[in-house]
Amino acid sequence: MLALPLILIAYLAGSLSAGVIVARVLGLGDPRQDGSGNPGATNLLRLGGRRAAAVTLLADAIKGVIPVVLAHGLGVDGAALAAVGLAAFMGHLYPVFFGFQGGKGIATGLGVMLAWAWPVGLMALGCWVLMAAVFRLSSLAALTSFALAPLALLATGYPALAAGGAIMALVTGWRHRGNIQRIAKGTEPRIGKRQT
Template identity: 55%
Template sequence: MEYSVMIMTILLIIAAYLFGSISSAVLVCKAFGLPDPRREGSGNPGATNVLRLGGKVPAGLTLAFDWVKGTLPVLVALWLLDGDWGIGFVGVAAFLGHLFPVFFGFHGGKGVATGLGVLLGWSPVSLLLTGATWLLVAGVFRYSSMAALVAFVLAPIWLALVTGSVAFTTCMFVVTVFSWWRHRGNLKRLAAGEEPKIGQRKA
């Protein structure tokens, strides 16, 4: 890798992390006069918790902003970089920024929307297949967390089949591992039958 390309890749990775660190849920809730999603509901600053706290409009805005945080850095990387590994690392950095936002005390969301946004940048077809998986599981079982877990398990497989890119597949596997780790509380609640369904307020 040429020195200038390496510097460009590092700068894009840093920029992607910082962009991903902007907590959409916190800012949207503040704008709508809603409670801080890090302290109310499930305690997760993500679209699902915002839906419980404030309804469809703020949740939709949160979802859209979180999605853009994943897609935009990857699109910039696709424009400026050639290698899949650099583009893949930029996507992972944006995702990790959402999970561990430097501007919000490293207390971030679980990365579903941002992860799907990253996947859109890497492979729109893989995103369609992953999104269809999420919709199917969510529609049948009505658990957002369950749908996300299943969809993220299959996402690296879709990427491998559609793109054949070892870099993108490996980076998506990293995203999946972190996503499952961030959903560990949901896994416990699912096993105990205590996980709130989509649209249901958490007790």
């Protein structure tokens, strides 16, 4: 029974869309309507620069970490812990406070992975950084790191969390379907390129 309120708390925490809040504070408009239309750190980088992106990235990651750490501290594990992490992730994608129009969940998902199993979270983060540095495509970096994370969770003895990671990977692929098409066409915007 303890897991149910924690899942709700995680969803509500995930629903706090940092990108929208940061953009409003800095007078950048609504990132869901400008640039790529995604209220994540990559679009905030394009619209408002490094400061806006850094704050958004950190806040989105933290809201993935805190609910999972709280649940773990209260003795929740296994499938219930996976559900708490997924709730935070889905809250970011479909935030109740912002008309269910959220981002793609990469920073929040990485935060969840770090809290689930920090070595796997660091592996996923390292994979993202490497892919982003080489290809300058945030979407490709996200797709690669999220695809590898469930395998790493399974290999390190976390089958329930691996199932949760697999769901996140599938949802990430779905949310990035437009990006995948643009990657194939060679029209996907590079990291740091401002939208005009």
